[in-house]
Amino acid sequence: MTYSKVNTDDVEKVSNAMHFLGEPLDCQQVGVTMARCDPHWKGQPHDHTADGHEEVYILIDGEATVRVDDEDVMMQSGDAIWISPESTRQIRNGDSESSFVLVSAPEDTDTSGDELSKWIPDSVQG
Numbered sequence: 001m002t003y004s005k006v007n008t009d010d011v012e013k014v015s016n017a018m019h020f021l022g023e024p025l026d027c028q029q030v031g032v033t034m035a036r037c038d039p040h041w042k043g044q045p046h047d048h049t050a051d052g053h054e055e056v057y058i059l060i061d062g063e064a065t066v067r068v069d070d071e072d073v074m075m076q077s078g079d080a081i082w083i084s085p086e087s088t089r090q091i092r093n094g095d096s097e098s099s100f101v102l103v104s105a106p107e108d109t110d111t112s113g114d115e116l117s118k119w120i121p122d123s124v125q126g
Contacts, residue, residue, distance in 0.1 A: 008034045017041055018102075031104035035091065037064065043091040053104040055083045057091070062098030066091055 004025045011019040017038065022031040031053065035043075045067070048055065057066055059075040066073045066081055067090045073081055083089050085107055091100065 008036075015043065017043070029105055031102075033100075033102040033104075035100040035102060037062075037091060037093040037098045037100070039093060039095050039097060041091075041093040045088050045090040047088045048085040048104065052085050052107050054085055054107045055089070055102060055104040057081050057083065057089075058101045058103070060099040060101060062093075062096055064091055064093045064098040064100070 006021060006024040008019040008021070011021060011024050013019055017035050019034045019036075020031070021027075021034060025032065037043075057075075058080045059077055061077050063077070064075050066075055066083075068081070068083055068087050072092075075081065
């Protein structure tokens with residue numbers, strides 16, 4: 001099969017907010033998580049030093065703060081933030097519900113040669 005599909009409602013919620021979608025979607029190299037955060041919800045502070053995963057957090061709806069190391073980064077709907085594997089990160093939700101899409105993958109430290117060029121699109125159609 002060339003694709004897989006899952007609905008977040010069919011994936012067990014973890015930590016009272018997160019639906020880990022990578023395994024149900026049979027992802028091989030990327031992690032995808034949907035986080036629906038109740039008011040005042042806080043995620044666990046963590047990093048990805050051991051597995052070398054960089055992450056992108058995209059705030060789909062609401063407002064929240066992402067604490068990266070010792071800095072609070074205010075997020076509004078439509079904001080995206082990249083976080084290095086070594087940085088400690090934590091979502092801290094405010095007074096209202098918010099929704100994030102979190103994407104993670106191993107950091108590629110080799111940016112030389114043809115390997116990188118296959119990931120850069122010549123054009124975007126839409």
